Amino acid sequence: MKNNECALKVEQLTVNYDKTPVLWDISFEVPGGKLVGIIGPNGAGKSTLLKSLLDMTPQLSGKVEFFGEPFKKVRRKVAYVPQRSSVDWDFPVTAFDVVLMGRFGKLGLLKWPVAADREAARHALEMVGMLPFAERQISQLSGGQQQRLFIARALLQDADIYLMDEPFSGVDMATEQAIIALMDALKAKGKTLFVVHHDLSSVDRYFDWVIMLNTCLIACGPVAEVFHAESIMRAFGKEGILLGEAAKLTQTKTSGIN
Amino acid sequence: MNTAFLDFFIDPVLRAPTIGSMLMCLAASFVGVLAFVRRRSLLGEALSHCAYPGVVISALITPLFFSASEEALALAVLIGAFCSGVIGLWVIDKLEHRFRVSDDAALCFVLAIFFGVGVLVASRIQITHALIYRKIQVFIYGQAATMTDSHVYMYSGLVLLSATILFCFYREIQVSFFDRQFAKSIGIRTRLVDRVLFFLLVLAIVIGIRSVGVVLMAGMLISPAVAARQFTHSLKWMFCIAGLVGAVSGFLGNFFSIALPEWGKKAGFDWDFILPTGPMILLSSVTICFFALFFAPDRGLLSRFCRIVKFRDRCILENVLKSMWRKGEGAKVSFKEFASWASYSQFFTFFLLLRLRRQGWMEKKQNLFCLTSDGRLRAAHIVRLHRLWEVYLVHMGQKAEKVHRSAEEMEHIITPELEKELTDLLKDPRQDPHHQPIPRKEV
Amino acid sequence: MNLNPYWGAGFFHVLALFFKRLFLFLTGQLSWQQMASDEVQIFVLVLLSFASALIGTFLVLKRMTMLANSLSHTILLGIVIAYVVLLPFSQENPSHGLSIEVLLIASLITGVITTVLTQLMTHLMKLQEDASIGLIFTSLFALGIIAVTVFTRNAHIGIEAIMGNIDALHFNDLKIMGLIGAVDFVVIMLFFKEFKIVSFDSGLARSCGYPIQFFNYLLMVLTSATAIGAFRAVGVLLFLAFLVGLPLTARLLTQRLHKMILLAFVIGTVCSIVAVALSRHLLSIYKMPLSTSGLVVTLIGCTYFLACLFSPHRGILKRRS
DSSP states (O other): OOSSSEEEEEEEEEEEETTEEEEEEEEEEEESSOEEEEEOOTTSSHHHHHHHHTTSSOOSEEEEEETTBOGGGGGGGEEEEOOGGGSOTTSSOBHHHHHHGGGHHHHOTTOOOOHHHHHHHHHHHHHTTOGGGTTSBGGGSOHHHHHHHHHHHHHHTTOSEEEEESTTTTOOHHHHHHHHHHHHHHHHTTOEEEEEOOOGGGHHHHOSEEEEEESEEEEEEEHHHHOSHHHHHHHHSHHHHHHHHHHHHHHHHHHTOO | OOOOTTHHHHSHHHHHHHHHHHHHHHHHHHHHHHHHHTTOTTHHHHHHHHHHHHHHHHHHHHHHHSOOSHHHHHHHHHHHHHHHHHHHHHHHHHHHHTSOOOHHHHHHHHHHHHHHHHHHHHHHHHHHTHHHHHHHHHHHHOOGGGOOHHHHHHHHHHHHHHHHHHHHTHHHHHHHHHOHHHHHHTTOOHHHHHHHHHHHHHHHHHHHHHHHHHHHHHHHHHHHHHHHHTTOSOHHHHHHHHHHHHHHHHHHHHHHHHHHHHHHHHTTOOOOSOOOHHHHHHHHHHHHHHHHHHHOTTTSHHHHHHHHHHHHHHHHHHHHHHHHHHTOTTOOBOHHHHHHHSSOOHHHHHHHHHHHHHTTSEEEETTEEEEOHHHHHHHHHHHHHHHHHHHHHHHTTOOGGGSHHHHHHHTTTOOHHHHHHHHHHHTSOSBOTTSOBOOOOOO | OTTSTTTTOOHHHHHHHHHHHHHHHHTTSSOGGGOOHHHHHHHHHHHHHHHHHHHHHHHHHTTOHHHHHHHHHHHHHHHHHHHHHHTTTOOOOGGGOOOHHHHHHHHHHHHHHHHHHHHHHHHTSOOOHHHHHHHHHHHHHHHHHHHHHHHHSOTHHHHHHHHOOGGGOOHHHHHHHHHHHHHHHHHHHHTHHHHHHHHHOHHHHHHTTOOHHHHHHHHHHHHHHHHHHHHHHTHHHHHHIIIIIHHHHHHHHOSSHHHHHHHHHHHHHHHHHHHHHHHHHHHHHHOOOOOHHHHHHHHHHHHHHHHHHHOTTTOHHHHHO
16 A cells, blocks of 8 residues: 555546436545545535445446555455444444454455454454443443444454544544544554545644535545635535536436426 | 126115225225325234234123123224224334334234234134134124124214314324424424324224224225325325225225126136125225326326436437537538438438427428528527536536536426526626537527 | 143143153153144244244344235235145145145245335335335235135135144144254354344445345345244244244343344243143133133233333333332
């Protein structure tokens, strides 16, 4: 993994949800070793971008390459931290079980985790400060603790690229600082992180690179260069709404609904 | 023996099951619409099974402590089923809210356990009160055929009650279903409305299980509502259409359960049976429902398909006009040239040009085709939309080389309102990203 | 009748006799063919609890219980079609049922068709999921009942499908249930961590490359196969009580997944043994023949109620104290 090699290269990515374009002709390149914030209004396709990078939603067209390879070849090198709401927190597993799941991808089908895997899970829990809670059932954890659990799981995957969907939503200040510290540590090791973020005021403090989205790409580049009033206006302003209207019209025409 | 259409309403044996079934389906469809709109369609499935133990227990108690007459039994069974259904409702609510059971598991659990209790008690009376037991078994699949006129009177009363309640509470129901918070804020007692809905649901089920049985009741709640949904968005019309579908299915079920074997016998088959009414009612209802899903004018699958085909066709026509326009003012093109442009067959091209001429967008002069003035205007408009969209995308940050593909699609889709908004936003641009002029808007 | 060693026995006598005979069976002093009908009932129910604990737990966690309910109803149609298709070919006595391979294939096919049709309705017709499930299973079940009436002139097969006929079980059914239970066990154990992650976090599962649809269909297929074993014993509706009731009760008592499955099995076993013994007791002492399957389900319901009271982390009593 080279630091200056392109960590993520996206070409003309178009993703439809139910015949509505959610991502339209997105193309950008991001070099390695950056902490990238993904910004945009609600429904702009930020979560969809992450999911389509991971092959979780079907792409209508386009090409995605991590370090020059398609996702299927570098699956092990990419870790995903989903939104907290996407998981059933009432599930009868402990915190330790959840973190251990990070190894399942590497194990593949039909194999069981071994002692080394468990030790690594314990270590990951320690890194996020959750070791005392290892045997606790996950519904008994607070929002911040649950988020830290997800991060520990991602750490266990020992990936080079981390995709995180709104890790800061609904967590307390202390957890937010802890997560940022972890992210900086990962960046220092040369990892690349893509983080969907909703709070504009903290973008220049946390990230060094930014991708601004509103169904189509508004801007992609170092924060100092592209994160300014004009591009924020274009992403969040009324102009972006027309894209949404156009998308809805396309959907009705192509699915025959009156 | 040939049963005439009218016999179903007159003949003393046939009329009670027919009218009774129609009334029951009517009540079920009204309530089904409510459940469907609230996304709780399967609540009916759970509650109909919950009614079973109530039926059994009340059938057991009534001859012992009250009278043993048919009417008393029918009334007792209704009351028992109702109580049992309400208890089931309470348990489901507690499971979901107090014990955090997911809604599907709560429904399945209550369904199975209550039914098991019913089976247990029924087995007790299987030997000791065999007659009553046989009467109760009727409730599993329904047995409309043994309904009497007194049943019909009872059901009419209940249907009237349901319809009256729905009518009186209509506004409250409509508002609280659409936006609960808003309803609360304007003083509607949403919990009372909920309770009314559940009361009506249990009532409809209690009426219905006599006709279609415990197992199939869920279907009678769902299919008329689904059918109605395909025709309208308005709650009022959904009630009407669903009620109609329900009543018609109630009739058709009875009709076909007798008529089909008769036709079969006439055709020479050895069909010496009567089809069970409950399943026939349900299948009639589901068939109507599928017809609605396919053929409903607005949302039906067929009309959606037709609309898609028409749209694609319009795109092709407009693309031809566009290409003609690009050739320049007064350009004339031969048939051979046309056929070579796109990869359409000669046959298709011929009809394409014929249609374009018929509609007045193109004309034929000395074996060469050219645009009429109307055609020129329309083509110019499409090109305007295309280039306007390209300007917009570049404005939003796309690269100029990449915007053409999207514009090729959007030029057929942009409505006049959207066009106006784009013109205002971009301040009526004169040139597109490729430095080509944008045709002005014709006044 | 008098050949049955349990005839006339009271509750505790039944239990004592059962365990004594169990020991004799296991040590080979009694041949398996000499199994009494009560014992067959107990073993079939215990095996049913075993299978239900395994698949029911994941069905509940994946919120697929309504689909399982739907499946267990549509199986009736599958069985009737298999019966009709094979009628010209087989000499089988209808009341003894078709051969087990045919039944299993019929169950597999109906399982897949039901799931496919339901998804078709949801995605193609844009219908709500609960309405799709309800429409598909009620119409297929109605078709099944009509087919039963037309082809066998005997609506009782339909009633038996709903309620089962536990008193008609014999040793063959035990073998069938055992086979199904074994298959369920092997598949679930083999893919345990896959089922765990697919049920908990499908997002992670997909990014790890696990085929989620495959595991959904696998679970449905297992459910269909188990339903075949179950419907002869307790009928399709009461099968649901095992499938959903046992895991829900276990969930109230534990926070760990593997303990949940184990507890579900244990509770099912206890309820089964108690139900058969109680049924025999009531018959012997009070001359009251009751439906054993109804009794088991009622006991499962009572156990759930007790678990609600005494649950260590959600119990009613715990909160009050």
